[in-house]
Amino acid sequence: MGIKEKPVFINKKVAMENLQKGEASCFDCGKVIKANGEEMENGSLFVYEDGPKEIFVFKCDDCFAKSPDLSEYKECEVYSRIVGYLRPVKQWNEGKRQEYTERKEYKTPQS
Numbered sequence: 001m002g003i004k005e006k007p008v009f010i011n012k013k014v015a016m017e018n019l020q021k022g023e024a025s026c027f028d029c030g031k032v033i034k035a036n037g038e039e040m041e042n043g044s045l046f047v048y049e050d051g052p053k054e055i056f057v058f059k060c061d062d063c064f065a066k067s068p069d070l071s072e073y074k075e076c077e078v079y080s081r082i083v084g085y086l087r088p089v090k091q092w093n094e095g096k097r098q099e100y101t102e103r104k105e106y107k108t109p110q111s
Contacts, residue, residue: 009056015045019058026060027070033058046070 009015
């Protein structure tokens with residue numbers, strides 16, 4: 001059985017689009033957050049700061065009453081090869097990070 005990814009959004013617009021599609025769920029318990037037009041019936045959208053970034057998450061009213069904190073969140077550190085060495089991508093200079101985002105992944109047919 002795989003690990004279920006926690007619902008985290010990088011901007012409010014995408015979070016609200018997921019709410020309107022019925023795909024918003026509580027970060028802590030996974031309970032579906034229901035929308036009534038522009039209003040949320042059983043939860044709220046919260047903004048947490050992670051260094052210079054903002055993270056948007058939904059929390060149901062019950063989980064927020066238990067703990068308003070964002071727990072069990074840790075950004076994944078990605079390593080890749082650059083000039084022969086494995087290094088965390090976030091330590092690369094701006095030019096190399098841009099090259100990394102433009103990389104294309106190719107799969108060869110299995111023989």
